[in-house]
Amino acid sequence: xxxxxxxxxxxxxxxxxxxxxxxxxxxxxxxxxxxxxxxxxxxxxxxxxxxxxxxxxxxxxxxxxxxxxxxxxxxxxxxxxxxxxxxxxxxxxxxxxxxxxxxxxxxxxxxxxxxxxxxxxxxxxxxxxxxxxxxxxxxxxxxxxxxxxxxxxxxxx
Numbered sequence: 001x002x003x004x005x006x007x008x009x010x011x012x013x014x015x016x017x018x019x020x021x022x023x024x025x026x027x028x029x030x031x032x033x034x035x036x037x038x039x040x041x042x043x044x045x046x047x048x049x050x051x052x053x054x055x056x057x058x059x060x061x062x063x064x065x066x067x068x069x070x071x072x073x074x075x076x077x078x079x080x081x082x083x084x085x086x087x088x089x090x091x092x093x094x095x096x097x098x099x100x101x102x103x104x105x106x107x108x109x110x111x112x113x114x115x116x117x118x119x120x121x122x123x124x125x126x127x128x129x130x131x132x133x134x135x136x137x138x139x140x141x142x143x144x145x146x147x148x149x150x151x152x153x154x155x156x157x
Contacts, residue, residue: 020070022078030082037085042073045081 022042027035049069053061061069 020067022070022073025078026082029078030085034082034085034089037088038078038081041081041084041088042078046070 023035023039026038026042029035030038046069050061053065
């Protein structure tokens, strides 16, 4: 409880305090990163509104005016913030990929024949050893080929 207020919750505002659900709405409809960017776009628009309000009225908006502004954020307006956030993140990802591509290609093409030759030889040897082990185990336990191979006897022509 804060300040002995009977309506206050231990970890939050008083029950009768105004609650702006914009972040909760954005979070319920988007991935966390998209919701965070969309909320920051909402906050930028709100700041522009406050500055515009101040310039027009010579004062800061009252709590009631701020509540009215928050309630004016329709589903369509919030969807617009989400769409802009997705676009911003997609552009950022594209820029990050484009800037990283030359370094990735350089690292991928670095080296040459000998750099990949020895790992290939080692892998081939391991595979051949595994096959040999399977054949030996099969021979020890009496497994054989399901067909009979007859070799011609010596001296038979």
